[in-house]
Amino acid sequence: DTAVSQTPKYLVTQMGNDKSIKCEQNLGHDTMYWYKQDSKKFLKIMFSYNNKELIINETVPNRFSPKSPDKAHLNLHINSLELGDSAVYFCASSQASHENQPQHFGDGTRLSIL
Amino acid sequence: AQSVTQLGSHVSVSEGALVLLRCNYSSSVPPYLFWYVQYPNQGLQLLLKYTTGATLVKGINGFEAEFKKSETSFHLTKPSAHMSDAAEYFCAVSDRDTGRRALTFGSGTRLQVQP
Numbered sequence: 001d002t003a004v005s006q007t008p009k010y011l012v013t014q015m016g017n018d019k020s021i022k023c024e025q026n027l028g029h030d031t032m033y034w035y036k037q038d039s040k041k042f043l044k045i046m047f048s049y050n051n052k053e054l055i056i057n058e059t060v061p062n063r064f065s066p067k068s069p070d071k072a073h074l075n076l077h078i079n080s081l082e083l084g085d086s087a088v089y090f091c092a093s094s095q096a097s098h099e100n101q102p103q104h105f106g107d108g109t110r111l112s113i114l
Numbered sequence: 115a116q117s118v119t120q121l122g123s124h125v126s127v128s129e130g131a132l133v134l135l136r137c138n139y140s141s142s143v144p145p146y147l148f149w150y151v152q153y154p155n156q157g158l159q160l161l162l163k164y165t166t167g168a169t170l171v172k173g174i175n176g177f178e179a180e181f182k183k184s185e186t187s188f189h190l191t192k193p194s195a196h197m198s199d200a201a202e203y204f205c206a207v208s209d210r211d212t213g214r215r216a217l218t219f220g221s222g223t224r225l226q227v228q229p
Contacts, residue, residue, distance in 0.1 A: 004157070031215060043201060043215040056211075056216050090157055094215065098148045100165035100208065103217060105157035 006106040021076045021109045023091030031096040033073035037088040086113045120220035133192040135223045137205030145207035147188040154200040200227045
């Protein structure tokens with residue numbers, strides 16, 4: 001049973017295209033996150049949702065738009081893809097009860113922009 | 115803003131040797147502290163966490179870490195390295211009582227285990 005699943009695992013596309021990444025968790029968590037891992041392996045928070053409400057938006061370009069249809073899903077749509085968007089995007093979830101709850105990560109979506 | 119420093123982007127040890135991966139945090143209020151491991155082409159897996167109480171915490175795969183407030187450190191250790199420990203290790207923090215919940219990560223340390 002996959003706890004946090006992301007699709008697709010790999011995404012290769014051209015500059016200027018629009019693409020979406022989907023994330024689902026079956027852990028019953030109420031907080032979900034998107035992180036970006038760059039080519040140097042550095043991980044940075046992009047967005048966080050709690051019960052479908054956006055609570056963190058870390059100065060991410062407007063081209064990135066998260067959507068949470070319910071608390072088990074958090075999708076990421078990216079418009080007008082740029083070369084600098086090439087990275088691995090990780091979805092994560094946690095129980096919102098407290099900040100000490102660990103986050104559970106998906107296996108990542110490797111986005112390559114040609 | 116909170117920051118996390120991991121000294122040594124690459125650490126190489128022999129199989130059976132002690133593993134020591136260093137992590138220091140910046141805030142004056144001790145945050146919640148986590149160590150995650152990332153195997154190639156996989157997501158991050160929680161190794162251990164410190165929230166409160168005993169400062170020496172034990173995690174999975176024989177790893178442990180000690181929280182030292184005076185040194186603002188949370189170094190990860192394992193007495194005897196195994197080939198399967200080769201991976202990228204990330205120290206992360208979460209602010210206490212702010213409601214923010216997002217993790218701030220260190221830059222990672224790649225552990226190589228030589229036979």
